[in-house]
Ligand SMILES: Cc1cc2nc3c(=O)[nH]c(=O)nc-3n(C[C@H](O)[C@H](O)[C@H](O)COP(=O)(O)O)c2cc1C
Ligand code: SF4
């Protein structure tokens with residue numbers, strides 16, 4: 001049985017509007033939190049829930065909140081990261097588009113917990129139509145007394161502002177986001193200081209993903225203990241997965257993190273299997289930055305155990321044989337996909353999105369892209385594969401922000417698991433232009449019909 | 451009663467120094483000096499907020515502090531990491547650092563034109579020095595280098611964007627020395643460039659200082675372009691009573707002719723403090739308009755201690771030869787010879803130019 005905490009009401013007619021949302025039990029969590037709980041108690045509750053950041057890194061949200069500095073007389077801010085630009089990730093869009101009030105509700109509670117009287121939603125520019133939805137919801141919430149001055153008579157004031165980005169993936173990195181929010185060029189800051197000490201306008205700031213903040217609502221509603229019972233181990237609660245690629249039913253799914261990867265791909269409740277009866281070749285399970293896994297390592301770990309859709313299991317085996325939960329962008333590749341081309345496409349993305357501040361990322365991403373293009377177009381040499389490996393190795397860990405790593409990992413994983421495909425391209429310069437390498441040794445075990 | 455300030459002990463490449471809390475690893479290493487000081491292409495101690503970008507100064511922290519001796523998992527930018535008491539840092543003693551640094555140098559040179567023979571910065575270019583010291587021979591990059599649309603920054607400052615390493619120093623100068631910055635970094639990634647948004651000259655009394663902070667030949671002095679090579683000119687300290695700036699400069703002279711005026715630099719290539727204790731930024735008038743020796747009161751030859759093409763400067767010690775060196779060497783000054791030979795291991799790095807009687811000859815540098 002699947003549990004739905006976030007998307008439970010997503011299909012209720014008119015749920016985007018305040019009246020319907022409220023009728024369906026919306027804003028109960030705000031009432032409970034603001035009237036019966038102290039900010040500290042909310043932070044404790046979120047800690048106890050085990051909620052981990054849904055933006056990619058999976059850092060425990062309650063812990064992050066408890067780090068925020070509280071110097072006397074200095075305002076604090078909460079910033080909602082709605083920049084969602086990682087290829088393959090589109091879960092936040094779904095949440096904001098269909099359940100804007102759920103996010104607003106989460107923001108009110110979280111702002112109260114953190115002591116933020118001005119909270120920002122930083123949304124990617126390409127989501128051009130969503131700011132209107134959010135702003136409309138903010139107006140509705142304000143008209144009904146959930147925002148503004150002295151909310152519910154508690155003395156707590158809050159305004160929520162929507163700020164559009166201008167189309168840069170890097171502005172999803174929290175310190176670049178902060179710079180951009182301040183009206184500057186979106187370059188990541190050099191840390192320390194961390195946002196919890198010096199964030200927006202040098203004030204203590206917490207940056208959280210849309211889904212993380214929305215998840216605060218069910219945590220307050222059902223209580224941390226109940227929330228923590230869902231899922232497994234340190235993967236508590238539910239997670240939104242945006243599934244795409246060669247599957248029958250692409251879309252956004254809410255899963256509790258006990259299901260296996262195999263079930264997620266093949267069951268009709270989720271992806272509904274590989275499209276056109278093809279076979280599974282590989283998958284990028286957590287957004288374009290995380291390592292790609294061949295089918296055989298995706299469904300089972302290197303130890304031969306079933307792989308599950310949760311933080312621990314997806315990263316089982318480290319980067320050698322595992323991957324990451326990341327942002328939940330689940331990209332499935334069937335037997336007709338070319339890993340070299342796929343890697344080239346990703347490298348092109350990272351080269352285009354690097355902010356250019358630090359030399360390894362600025363120069364290395366462009367270099368990798370050029371070499372991958374060369375191999376992809378049948379002009380590569382064997383030495384290029386080793387060169388690629390060396391370049392990604394020299395980028396990883398040596399940059400200001402994790403975009404450098406994010407650019408290096410997909411290349412590293414592709415070479416690690418699909419080296420034969422790269423070599424085939426080099427050895428068959430003409431054939432590789434007209435035909436794909438296919439499955440090779442990565443065929444999945446036959447899917448078990450549900 | 452003022453309490454005695456506790457100093458932090460930090461060990462860099464097995465050498466321990468004591469520094470004030472808040473000191474960066476890089477500045478602590480500069481106290482040790484020599485090779486222990488990591489190369490810094492973007493950090494500039496006189497510019498607030500600089501550093502952290504080029505990654506040439508990466509070092510390994512083998513122990514975080516006495517209290518928490520765990521090593522740091524990643525290499526850290528020494529220019530932006532402050533020391534802790536009991537920290538153990540490895541720079542030249544770390545293979546990881548050497549490997550990463552070689553990678554950084556390769557990255558920096560990837561799109562760099564390597565047109566040093568026609569670049570005005572040649573001889574005083576930090577990227578040249580970095581490549582000599584840490585770079586590899588040859589390149590693994592086989593693609594075309596990037597090019598940019600030309601931007602004219604006005605009558606004084608020449609921009610060669612292809613040579614820029616995006617250290618942001620010139621941006622900090624404009625932010626911190628002028629009231630209105632009109633240039634900056636446009637676009638992003640490997641297509642990011644220094645430019646003004648709408649074609650505009652850089653026009654401010656102090657904007658000329660971008661030339662001095664630029665580690666490469668991306669920003670050079672238009673009034674000096676192609677007039678001479680730095681190693682043919684002789685740096686002299688000079689000053690004048692300037693209403694705008696400290697008026698303390700370095701003249702780059704050949705004979706009695708002033709070819710170029712720059713601020714005075716220290717051994718790290720940074721602008722020195724002037725006698726009033728403030729950073730010796732100079733104004734455009736001193737830099738671009740005062741090209742007559744008569745404009746200046748000359749204090750004497752510049753003393754620079756660090757070795758490099760121009761800075762390995764031993765004018766003060768040189769035994770005056772009978773004939774002038776340029777006469778014998780066809781215009782060449784000993785400092786060029788010094789550099790070529792001191793970087794070459796097969797020759798004699800131990801020999802001091804001032805010990806050679808008369809004009810130096812290449813034989814003087816061969817193994818005895
Ligand atoms: C290049 C880059 C892009 C990122 N993009 C996003 C994004 O679009 N949305 C997001 O929530 N987090 C993004 N992150 C992660 C954020 O920096 C930050 O960790 C996150 O917003 C924290 O929220 P969480 O703790 O709720 O996950 C990005 C990180 C990097 C390095
Ligand atoms: S790693 Fe890339 S994106 Fe991040 S700061 Fe450096 S250049 Fe910018």
Ligand code: SF4
Pocket residue numbers: 613614615616617618619620621644660663664665666668669
């Ligand atoms: S022009 Fe020079 S100072 Fe400015 S960013 Fe480029 S290299 Fe640095």
Ligand code: FES
Pocket residue numbers: 489490491492493501502503504505506507508527528529530
């Ligand atoms: S000098 Fe430290 S990163 Fe550039």
